[in-house]
Amino acid sequence: MHIPHEQIQYILKSHQLRHTDCREEVLGTFLSNSFALTHADIEKKIKESFDRVTIYRTLKSFLDKGIIHKVLDDEGTPKYALCSQKCNNQAHNHEHVHFKCLNCGQTQCIEEVNIPKIDLPKGFAIQEANLLIQGFCNKCNK
Ligand SMILES: [Zn+2]
Ligand SMILES: [Zn+2]
Numbered sequence: 001m002h003i004p005h006e007q008i009q010y011i012l013k014s015h016q017l018r019h020t021d022c023r024e025e026v027l028g029t030f031l032s033n034s035f036a037l038t039h040a041d042i043e044k045k046i047k048e049s050f051d052r053v054t055i056y057r058t059l060k061s062f063l064d065k066g067i068i069h070k071v072l073d074d075e076g077t078p079k080y081a082l083c084s085q086k087c088n089n090q091a092h093n094h095e096h097v098h099f100k101c102l103n104c105g106q107t108q109c110i111e112e113v114n115i116p117k118i119d120l121p122k123g124f125a126i127q128e129a130n131l132l133i134q135g136f137c138n139k140c141n142k
């Protein structure tokens with residue numbers, strides 16, 4: 001899937017990031033995949049070769065600016081997915097669940113399903129909540 005250069009420019013600009021070739025390639029990769037990606041997935045998918053450190057820095061700046069977020073699953077390797085419009089360089093705003101498919105192994109954001117409100121015992125303060133649902137995705141569950 002080809003992502004227009006203008007769309008990538010717009011996203012970078014609206015998150016106060018300068019355009020670089022690596023940022024363009026990495027962002028294009030996220031935009032053309034509907035599921036979460038690991039560092040290794042991104043390395044494999046981008047056309048030009050950038051060294052690991054450059055890709056790492058690109059992911060870090062996207063995380064800091066609210067373009068992508070970490071998706072926790074049971075594999076221990078960090079995966080990343082695109083944020084919705086609500087995230088910026090001040091804060092990420094995520095209440096959605098993540099779904100991991102046991103057949104294709106892909107993890108994706110389910111933006112339309114929120115994590116239910118969690119009541120913690122007195123004295124505990126919640127900072128972040130992650131909810132991973134495992135099962136079969138709508139492509140595999142046929
Ligand atoms: Zn976010
Ligand atoms: Zn699947």
Ligand SMILES: [Zn+2]
Pocket residue numbers: 069071081094096097098108109110
């Ligand atoms: Zn997500």
